[in-house]
Amino acid sequence: MVNGVSNRELRVSDAEREHVIGLLQKAIGMGLLTLEEFTDRTDVALASRTRAELNVVLADLPGMTHPEMRVRGGLWGGRQSSGPRLPGDPMVLSSGCGSSLNRNGYWQVPRSMVVRSKWGSGVNLDFTEAAFEHEQLDMRLDVTGGAVTLRLPEGASVTLNDLNTKMGSSVTDRVGYQGRQGTPHIAISGDLSMSALTIKGPRR
Known part of the structure; x- marks a missing residue:
């Protein structure tokens, strides 16, 4: 009681x-x-x-x-969500059951961002033509079910030290950005549950 x-x-x-x-x-x-x-x-x-x-x-x-x-x-x-406190006023991107979340072309990338998706049909964030306001983006993932795809621009890097994967989640770094020096840098934290994160480079 x-x-x-x-x-x-x-x-x-x-x-x-x-x-x-x-x-x-x-x-x-x-x-x-x-x-x-x-x-x-x-x-x-x-x-x-x-x-x-x-x-x-x-x-x-x-x-x-x-x-x-x-x-x-x-x-x-x-x-x-797990991870360090995000700086500034984070941009929040969210999608619900069965819906997708997409960003591509030219768009403004803030200092920090929260991505929420529960049983969505996919999260696709293409940063190759985006304008970064800072050298580092702190991204918090709160994703259950579905797939998350990040496409990074040439010379960018990413770290996943504060990302928790559980319940069969997976992370695939197709281009070896993890731990490499580069700008912009994306520091990913948060939680992936029953989800798959794929990191890709620019299209050739």
């Missing part, structure tokens, strides 16, 4: 929803769920607002109960 509200009625965070989806993935591997059942239950988990609603998708799965989690500051409004 928290402030007169039962545990079952407490609101759930994005982190709790992702935890339950991870349990559903394990259930597939154990032969407890079909792929169709996993998809249906994932949709329910993502739409859940309370712990009671979230636990429904695990109720008939032996040994897979979502533990009671203490409510901590910062979780009521959703999960806070």
Whole structure:
């Protein structure tokens, strides 16, 4: 009971929803769920607002109960992404379920940026013709599902030291920008869940 509200009625965070989806993935591997059942239950988990609603998708799965989690500051409004505090006033780019997020051609790149996508059809950011306001861009990723593609201009570099990958996520650096000196420099942090990040160079 928290402030007169039962545990079952407490609101759930994005982190709790992702935890339950991870349990559903394990259930597939154990032969407890079909792929169709996993998809249906994932949709329910993502739409859940309370712990009671979230636990429904695990109720008939032996040994897979979502533990009671203490409510901590910062979780009521959703999960806070990992990584250092972003400088300045970050640009926020976001896309929802089934939608894409694209930037190409000439566009202004600020000092910092937050990219949010949950079950979108893809994030594609082409920086080859963009105008960078600073030598370094701090980019925070908060992506669940789908693919993220970054196309860097000639001579650019990227680091991924503060990026967390989980639940089958992958990072592919096709041109070896990671750790190389170059300008502009993109420092990537945040969280990738069930997602794939691909870093490409300019088109030839």
